[in-house]
Amino acid sequence: MKIALDAMGGDFAPEAAVAGAVLAAEQLAGKATIVLIGQEDAVRPFLQQHGAAAASLEFVPASQVIDMGEHPAKAFQQKQDSSIAVGYKMLLAGEVEAFCSAGNTGAMLVGAVFTVKNVPGVMRPAIANFLPKLHGGFGILMDVGANAECKPEMLEQFGELGSLYAQYVLGIAQPKVGLLNIGEEEGKGTPVIHAAHQLLKVNPHIQFVGNIEGRDLFNDKTDVVVCDGFTGNIVLKMAESIYDIMDEKSLHEPFFDMFNYETVGGSPILGINDNAIIGHGRSTPRAISNMLMQGYNMADSGIVDQIKATFKS
Amino acid sequence: MKIALDAMGGDFAPEAAVAGAVLAAEQLAGKATIVLIGQEDAVRPFLQQHGAAAASLEFVPASQVIDMGEHPAKAFQQKQDSSIAVGYKMLLAGEVEAFCSAGNTGAMLVGAVFTVKNVPGVMRPAIANFLPKLHGGFGILMDVGANAECKPEMLEQFGELGSLYAQYVLGIAQPKVGLLNIGEEEGKGTPVIHAAHQLLKVNPHIQFVGNIEGRDLFNDKTDVVVCDGFTGNIVLKMAESIYDIMDEKSLHEPFFDMFNYETVGGSPILGINDNAIIGHGRSTPRAISNMLMQGYNMADSGIVDQIKATFKS
CATH class of the missing domain: 3.40.718.10 (Isopropylmalate Dehydrogenase)
Structure with a gap:
């Protein structure tokens, strides 16, 4: 199983994101692989700092970043190569089973509704x-x-x-x-x-x-x-x-x-056709790691299938 | 100045109410007199327990009690000799300058709107x-x-x-x-x-x-x-x-x-033509005493006149 992380999301990104991914990768060894999404120049130096510990992480480049203060819908539509947009594309394509980001909350919500979309029957997803x-x-x-x-x-x-x-x-x-x-x-x-x-x-x-x-x-x-x-x-x-x-x-x-907030690390968006989690803007490595664990637990539980089955009836 | 207290209001009334009144009377000696309103048979024994310390308290009889679970508007209208109704009548008549109760919150609100009424210009009083x-x-x-x-x-x-x-x-x-x-x-x-x-x-x-x-x-x-x-x-x-x-x-x-909640003791109703304060149902003597102090401070400040002047314009 693969769990994606927006390496550019959060006040302390990409440093805290990479460190959190390394922590989660240790805990999820043999069960899931963490996929980091972000600007290569910004992320690589931190991956190198972690040396062998970062070896199991995968990296997918995304040339753009949606900033915390940007208008969510506008930014999401205009920055199609942003780490958030790329993450949702991978989620939609089934290349990863959960997507986590401590970035722009509104953009994460917009991305969810525009790409993986609401479960049929769900009026509005919620956090x-x-x-x-x-x-x-x-x-x-x-x-x-x-x-x-x-x-x-x-x-x-x-x-x-x-x-x-x-x-x-x-x-x-x-x-x-x-x-x-x-x-x-x-x-x-x-x-x-x-x-x-x-x-x-x-x-x-x-x-x-x-x-x-x-x-x-x-x-x-x-x-x-x-x-x-x-x-x-x-x-x-x-x-x-x-x-x-x-x-x-x-x-x-x-x-x-x-x-x-570090204890659980993030807030799932419920009512969409996939697993997406929004982290706190000031996420620390511990928070990022716990958000990724939550992403794994959500994907592993098959919660989205249960939601689809319930709202079908 | 006189400050009235509903001796029958609150889970531990009248015992806690009388004890709180005694505490407040000590602090307000020379500045204000506390007027207890309630059923004579229920209140007198507790007044006697406090002996000389209760000597400065005044007592006004009210034969009925509005219980915590009663429908506020119905109870207030039907029980015109309840401690809450008598308190508001005294407030309206200018016999006391503030009225405090840890009793039925809804009845205290209804009583405020029916007797002393909203300040002209105020749409709805608030707590x-x-x-x-x-x-x-x-x-x-x-x-x-x-x-x-x-x-x-x-x-x-x-x-x-x-x-x-x-x-x-x-x-x-x-x-x-x-x-x-x-x-x-x-x-x-x-x-x-x-x-x-x-x-x-x-x-x-x-x-x-x-x-x-x-x-x-x-x-x-x-x-x-x-x-x-x-x-x-x-x-x-x-x-x-x-x-x-x-x-x-x-x-x-x-x-x-x-x-x-004991620290401040009560919540003032603002936007009415007089000083009324609602206490917590489980008010202790300390809470009752602080509610009475707040009633004194409100009356002493002339806050109602300030509200009237502001909403007149």
Whole structure:
């Protein structure tokens, strides 16, 4: 199996990307090969620094780079030889089984929709992230930013997508799905949330446990938390800032250390016909390596086939 | 000056309410008198327990109680001799200058709108809460739950109301107002957020600093964070749960200890013609006492007159 990495993506690319790829390659030896995509002149020196450790990595040249600040759709369409565009072309062609990038989030989303495309039946793909759980492991929070405003049917689908990921990638037998709201009672929240609640309640593919509140994100009430991309993004960035503040104050504790984005390394785009993962802009080698491991786990689990089968019916 | 307290409000009422009133009465000696409102049979034994320390407290009987689970509007209208209804009647009559309750949040909101009413020009009152700041003190977050869905003009008004509170009650000379969003760029977020951004940008009464993200809640970018009641409620309850988890793990640190709801004790309703504060359901005596101190500070600051003057123009 081959897992592709955008060597040019992230604030510390290509150095951190190459170092992360080397770390992941060691862990995946005999199971998967990492394919680095990027500008040859920029990437080669770092590959040489790692010497024999980088020997198992493959390299595919891409002459262009989409910068962090560029307009996603415009940049993706104009830079067809960018590392992100080349990565998606390889994914579409089946040359790699997952594509990871810590680069321009919007361009990664646009690339997903333009090349590998939505799974038929999925209205809008969403970005998932991970919630540390007090009693160990992670739950799923989605959407965390792809769709600021959502129709009730989209929220219902996020519940299904998250539940499939929890089941097939995280190995949770019967994932509990909750709807993030401002009260536990059915009548709470906005009209969109009321309607989503009714749809989730009767959806036969998931185990819906009802509304949960902001205080329930880390407890055992749910494995999957459904919300629009606006709310999810605020929750995610607030959680990241809590970790950063604790880290700055040298407060370390196993549960709160799971808030460190490096632990999971990236956010999968769910609802597309292939495995794509978006990493944090400031990804370190450890974060990049964990993102690649997640890419391997997604590809190995066959999650996309499960999503296709569910939305076919 | 007199500050009224609903002696029947909160999970540990009336015991915690009486104990909190005694604490506040000591701090406010010579400046304000605390008026307890509640069922005489229930409250008197606790007053007697405190002996001389409770001597300065006034007592006003109210034969009914609105329970935590009751329907707010129905309960408020049917129980006109409830402690919440009696409190608002005294507030309207000018017999007290602030009214505090850790009871039914919805009934407190309904009571505010039905009795003392909105300040003319204010579309919808909102509930404010407090964000601990890394460099000391608190900022304001609003709305945290009165209005799940907001029009752009309501969000603009929350910015004005929060700014006035920050200036006149917290003593921040030129409060910085930010709009909670999923990116700093103007084009980010939902159509409602875009429109609110444009309104806030040209509002002459505030110093608008633009969009802020979930990671900026605790830093110095703003003194006032504007959001709808859905987002604000999730942020508030998530922050409270972070404190609870840290407390359970015996992790204590001055900044994170400010996340303890007891520190500020209550959430003011802003945009009404008087001073009303809602406390946490599980309020302890310390929380009740701090809520009463906040009520005193609000009344003492003349914040309501400032709000009336601003919205008159």
